[in-house]
Amino acid sequence: xxxxxxxxxxRAVMLSLSMTQAAKELHTSQPNISRxxxxxxxxxxxxxxxxxAGKLVPTLEGQVFFRDVEQTFAGLRGLEDTANVIRxxxxxxxxxxxxxxxxIVLAPEAISRFAQAYPDVDVTLQVTDxxxxxxxxxxxYADVGIASEIFNSTSIEHEIVQKNIGVCITHPSHRLxxxxxxxxxxDLAGEKFLSLRSSDVMRKKIDAACLVDxxxxxxxxxxxxxxxxxxxxxxxxxxxxxxxxxxxxxxAGRIAVMPFAPSIEFQTYLVYxxxxxxxxxxxxxxxxxxxxxxxxxxx
Numbered sequence: 001x002x003x004x005x006x007x008x009x010x011r012a013v014m015l016s017l018s019m020t021q022a023a024k025e026l027h028t029s030q031p032n033i034s035r036x037x038x039x040x041x042x043x044x045x046x047x048x049x050x051x052x053a054g055k056l057v058p059t060l061e062g063q064v065f066f067r068d069v070e071q072t073f074a075g076l077r078g079l080e081d082t083a084n085v086i087r088x089x090x091x092x093x094x095x096x097x098x099x100x101x102x103x104i105v106l107a108p109e110a111i112s113r114f115a116q117a118y119p120d121v122d123v124t125l126q127v128t129d130x131x132x133x134x135x136x137x138x139x140x141y142a143d144v145g146i147a148s149e150i151f152n153s154t155s156i157e158h159e160i161v162q163k164n165i166g167v168c169i170t171h172p173s174h175r176l177x178x179x180x181x182x183x184x185x186x187d188l189a190g191e192k193f194l195s196l197r198s199s200d201v202m203r204k205k206i207d208a209a210c211l212v213d214x215x216x217x218x219x220x221x222x223x224x225x226x227x228x229x230x231x232x233x234x235x236x237x238x239x240x241x242x243x244x245x246x247x248x249x250x251x252a253g254r255i256a257v258m259p260f261a262p263s264i265e266f267q268t269y270l271v272y273x274x275x276x277x278x279x280x281x282x283x284x285x286x287x288x289x290x291x292x293x294x295x296x297x298x299x
Contacts, residue, residue: 145271177256189217192239
């Protein structure tokens with residue numbers, strides 16, 4: 001079987017018609033080039049070059065052989081170009097799964113940053129709950145996920161990329177908007193409260209933190225799967241809530257935002273497939289998420 005070194009040496013000699021020049025281009029010695037050409041001729045069974053008046057001249061067989069060699073090298077150049085494109089732009093598409101809250105405030109910013117480096121890559125953003133985000137990453141339906149909580153932790157890898165302390169949100173005209181201290185559970189007694197759905201882990205944390213002497217004093221009037229919907233309903237004067245400040249900031253001017261005690265921590269996770277190397281695009285997107293969060297003034 002021919003090897004690449006033999007073919008490369010033959011091509012270099014054909015292009016320069018000089019063993020010495022070919023040796024320089026391939027960073028080797030002239031005797032070594034001669035040996036490689038000799039071994040190639042023995043392998044294929046015919047001579048590639050002859051000498052006439054001290055000059056190296058390709059044989060007819062050598063010229064025919066060279067045409068196929070050039071086609072092969074053209075193919076190799078095409079492969080190299082393809083590799084360059086993949087390296088610079090990525091291949092295929094990127095599938096991102098995100099919880100609704102982060103699909104509004106974080107994922108679009110990260111996708112925008114990602115697209116600057118990979119403008120030709122198609123990106124699909126699917127919005128769902130944390131349970132499904134983890135399931136989709138586990139099954140390969142999504143390449144990377146953004147979740148607020150982790151499920152099936154033995155089947156995925158994850159990292160916390162952000163932590164935020166919850167705030168109390170009200171309509172700007174609400175009585176609580178005028179206090180100059182942190183809102184406490186007792187302040188919410190008798191107030192219509194907008195909640196996340198009952199199965200949400202953050203809903204359970206908020207409910208536990210809002211008890212007064214172990215008792216529920218709020219009026220649990222409305223609930224929604226979407227934090228953004230809750231913020232919007234608060235802006236309509238429908239009640240009060242406790243929210244991730246990242247979501248609340250998108251409603252600046254339409255809602256009042258106050259500190260809340262006790263502290264309730266909202267966490268944001270990046271989720272990856274377990275024991276499966278991230279593809280280049282997924283790694284680049286994860287880097288974009290981290291870079292955006294780390295950018296001064298982003299959050």
